Amino acid sequence: MNSSLRVSFVGAGNVAGHMAMAMLRKGLTISNIISLKRQNSVHLADMVGAHSIDHLDDITKNTDIIIVAVKDDSIADIAAKLKTELIVAHTSGTVELPILNSVGKNTGVFYPLQTFSGDTPISFREVPILIEGSNTQTTDILTELAEMISDKVLLHSSEERKRIHLSAVFACNFTNHLLAIAQDLLTCNECSFDLLHPLIKETMRKALAENPHDSQTGPARRGDTDVIDNHRFMLNRHPMYLEIYNLITQSIQETKYDG
Amino acid sequence: MNSSLRVSFVGAGNVAGHMAMAMLRKGLTISNIISLKRQNSVHLADMVGAHSIDHLDDITKNTDIIIVAVKDDSIADIAAKLKTELIVAHTSGTVELPILNSVGKNTGVFYPLQTFSGDTPISFREVPILIEGSNTQTTDILTELAEMISDKVLLHSSEERKRIHLSAVFACNFTNHLLAIAQDLLTCNECSFDLLHPLIKETMRKALAENPHDSQTGPARRGDTDVIDNHRFMLNRHPMYLEIYNLITQSIQETKYDG
Known part of the structure; x- marks a missing residue:
């Protein structure tokens, strides 16, 4: 397990919040957080020791993985604005992986099969995480990341998901x-x-x-x-x-x- | 609370079994048990120290209350064959109280709002019991009996139930x-x-x-x-x-x- 992985989040809602907290507890570094609602990203960044950023370009700084944890119908907007060779994964159960094609070569899905409420703590170890990657290396790294916070990590295609x-x-x-x-x-x-x-x-x-x-x-x-x-x-x-x-x-x- | 109440059961399925065990744990006497499936009544009678009887007439011996815990569509059959001034209550959520009119003056409903499986122990204290009685004294005694095994005893008419x-x-x-x-x-x-x-x-x-x-x-x-x-x-x-x-x-x- 590689606890030197650095993770950043686009989105600061329930999914990003619970996931970032679970990763922090495992010793991972949470680098940057950006949200349309600035006060959400400031609040979450404070909690996990990350930078709250205002420009999407800055999300790639000092990080290895970018997790796009936004509403399904906002993923295409983010994809259109983001261009990087870093790993970029979305967290949706229904959106297909190719939606991230314009971002770069290393894209994936990191879908937690759970419903998240604001204040209720979730035992992430029990939450299944469904992984998909655009290439083997990306799949392996996303799997490694998922296994740090969950005991139930599975590979599934977009169709199966x-x-x-x-x-x-x-x-x-x-x-x-x-x-x-x-x-x-x-x-x-x-x-x-x-x-x-x-x-x-x-x-x-x-x-x-x-x-x-x-x-x-x-x-x-x-x-x-x-x-x-x-x-x-x-x-x-x-x-x-x-x-x-x-x-x-x-x-x-x-x-x-x-x- | 009156732990000298003696209770008998027509029926020896899941409802009768769980209820009789809960009453036994509270020190009540389980007197008689009869079932269409004789081996069920013998088995349950063994477990709760009751008599397994073969003739419905014997259900009234040495008992204060008779609970008819049979399938909904068998209650009318039992009612047609039973004639007593003892308290007789059925356990159905859907059958109206007047179905027991031919039995005698002291009839009621003792409905546990729960699903019962054969082997799984139920904490009866949490199970709501819905009570109805043909007269005040019957209602009071059935309520007293229900409160011995449950923390949630409620009076409801047949229509409400x-x-x-x-x-x-x-x-x-x-x-x-x-x-x-x-x-x-x-x-x-x-x-x-x-x-x-x-x-x-x-x-x-x-x-x-x-x-x-x-x-x-x-x-x-x-x-x-x-x-x-x-x-x-x-x-x-x-x-x-x-x-x-x-x-x-x-x-x-x-x-x-x-x-």
Whole structure:
């Protein structure tokens, strides 16, 4: 492991912040940080002992790797303005590697498969990092860097990464939306969402300990038509929730379960 | 608290088993157990020091409360065969109290809002128990019994209980199905579901610590049409998953978020 690697960040949001902190804890040098929101880059630079810079040209000074941790639709803008033979990697799950082609020969992807909140510390060792590089040396160095902060580093093409990201949308963004619907239905009935916490925790524990396909329960799995009809009746004032109810019920019923 | 209460169970499945064990730990006497599957009632009776009985008439011997912990569509059968002035309560989230009218005057509901697996121990103290009784005395005694094993005992009418159960279906059965879809999509790409574990854990942690409405992220929330179009393209071989993708994406987009 090469803790002499120096890393700079374009972007100072949640991804850059959590990643820079994890690298700092491993003894890496964080060189430069730039952000459209200057106060964000000043704040993060203060925390990790880096320079907060104002001009993108300065990002290449005294550094080995530049990580572009900005919103997906801002990566092309950065790529158009940056020209360097240093390694430049973006952190997106959905943007293809060639978006960085104009930057130089040594480009890559450094995608952490996790959702990051501002203040909540993340154990980065458990976060999978998906790596892609434009050449072997770049891939090797990005892998080495990733392995310093994570126990789960994997090589995947842009196409594979996009498919993994799609599954993550189902598992996380969509499950969260269903929890929000449950919260809304409870609130309509003047109940607190807390009431479901133990059930949600146990459902997730079971899905992770066994596997979600095998641990499916509920009226749709059992084919309990009386209960399903009554649920539909109760949802008559929530047409969108009723549509979701009908579609997921149908999908569960069309799933083949053993036994 | 009255630990001299004696409880008997019709049914010896996961709900009866976990409940009887929790009551036993609090010093209650478990008197009789009967199940359609005789070996289940013998096994559970052995574990909790109860009598395994073969005739439903014997369930009323040396007991104060009878808990009918059977599948929803079997409750009516039991009710038709049982006639007693003892307290008889069922454990269903969806079945209305009057289903027990033919049994006697003292009937109720004792519904644990949790999913129970065979071997996994549950901390019953955290499990909400929803109580309903046909008269004040029955309600009071069922509440007293519930408070011995749980810190979260609530009175709810049959109508309220059914609405809470509906929200639980969204939060648990449906979220689990989305996790199964994510698992399926990953397997199609020769990836392990383990890859998503840290992301799922963090999504759930965030939804429970903050609230799921406020913690929504993802392409649909951001209105990222390029990513959404690409996801749709990748789902062309999974028509049902595509329908679910489109509907939940639409639902997220129609949700009003602050800020």
